[in-house]
Amino acid sequence: MRPTFMSFRWLLLYYALCFSLSKASAHTVELNNMFGQIQSPGYPDSYPSDSEVTWNITVPDGFRIKLYFMHFNLESSYLCEYDYVKVETEDQVLATFCGRETTDTEQTPGQEVVLSPGSFMSITFRSDFSNEERFTGFDAHYMAVDVDECKEREDEELSCDHYCHNYIGGYYCSCRFGYILHTDNRTCRVECSDNLFTQRTGVI
Template sequence: MRSRLLFSAFLWIISEAHVILLTEMFGEIRTPNFPDSYPSESELTWNITVPDGFRVRLYFMHFDLEPSYLCEYDYAKVESEDQVLATFCGKENTDTEQAPGQQVITSPGNFLSLTFRSDFSNEERYTGFDAHYSAVDVDECADKSDEDLMCDHYCHNYIGGFYCSCRFGYLLHTDNRTCKVECSDNLFTQRSGVITSADYPNSYPKSSDCLYRIELEEGFVINLQFDDVFDVEEHPDVSCPYDYLKIKAGKREYGPYCGEKSPGRIETGSNSVQILFHSDNSGDNTGWRLSYTVTGTPCPDLRPPVNGKIEPIQSKYTFKDQAVISCNPGYHVVKDNVEMESFQIECRKDGTWSNRIPTCQTTEKNMRLS
């Protein structure tokens, strides 16, 4: 066995390294002169590149390199980009050296590099290695390590790649990953209702701009009441830079709102309200829920005419409320010198009644009997 000196590394005379580029989907890699003994003072690198969507799988059918402590003499080194995946030497594993055996190495990306290096001697005529590589399809749908590559809803794998799709009612964003909703034309015209972020109480969609409009006649005023549970993505130092809720009512604006503090009750003072909810392309928050009601412009209290009555009797009358004036038996409603059984008035949007209270007068029959 040849002796080794600590300074022998300085005596190595390594020939100029050669790089071989491999771009086929599979191939065989052998040390020089295989199956005869490999030459001394050699350095050879095979750079394997396969298409995007594939990885490189490498394994050795035969391996016989000079053994040494931590593979400091001859070795086969497997790398991917700047990461060393393995360094092999010898023929069998020991405490200080590793041989590939039946091990299969798979690159994390579509590139793998294999470097063979021999020092200045090969006295025992080691035969080197015979390796094989192939491109293997990446199942991106099964790989959950990179959130940026994950589909929002459905993932479909095919050889060399994958694509995303969305549940019914959603649209695929231009990033081909995110599922957004078309929610820019939500109109509410009833006097009460409930509005929520999409999918509430599940996580709301990403990359969406939702507009909810409440439109009622002039004379009504809209009041919003948010639930206590409120969950919109926030930033600890900047006011709502990611997701936010804004409200516009007439000339008033409220918000932006985000975080976990509910806006509570908002009396908008307007008959027209726009609620804008924006979400960016990240986050996993549940959103919000509100109920709205309306109140009408109040009209003055009513007093029934002498010998008459008003129905219904209310402590407060507001816009669109109606009242019917009628008279006691033996009397008729008289309005503009016209007798009638009853007369109806309505509270208008400006807070006035549609007509004055008529009078109750005795009928002509009663007048003759008297």
């Protein structure tokens, strides 16, 4: 029996409905507080199947994001291919967690602290279409931590010529006795001279 136009139309509507329902379970949460708490859907009850939630955390420049877990209980799977929590930045995966305990093919956070290299971190929770057991998910906390630019700054052109002083959210430079700070707020020059030498060695 050949399918009629109406049956074909109902089939299309059925697949469209299934697609929209699957997409409805995936959503993104934007966070910009200096600290906060993230929990799997339904926590402390079991999380739903076929669910996806992404939390994007952004803090001010001069800070990094520290993430740690107080509770973690996900479905076990080889290389975390079923249910997982993925922590990443714009271009780097920092960690992927799953299961109840760390094995050769699975990693749980345990007491591990995940630290972002910059002021942005993204955490994605994903569950597959079915779970045979009850898994309670996770309870995580994050906070902004100050970057010590005096110790961690890699760009020599932006480093202080003499002294570097770190403060929460930034840093500033100062000079040794007999020198004054140039208008670039990084370079030191002799107080009695109008000439500015940016090279550390040279011939005068």
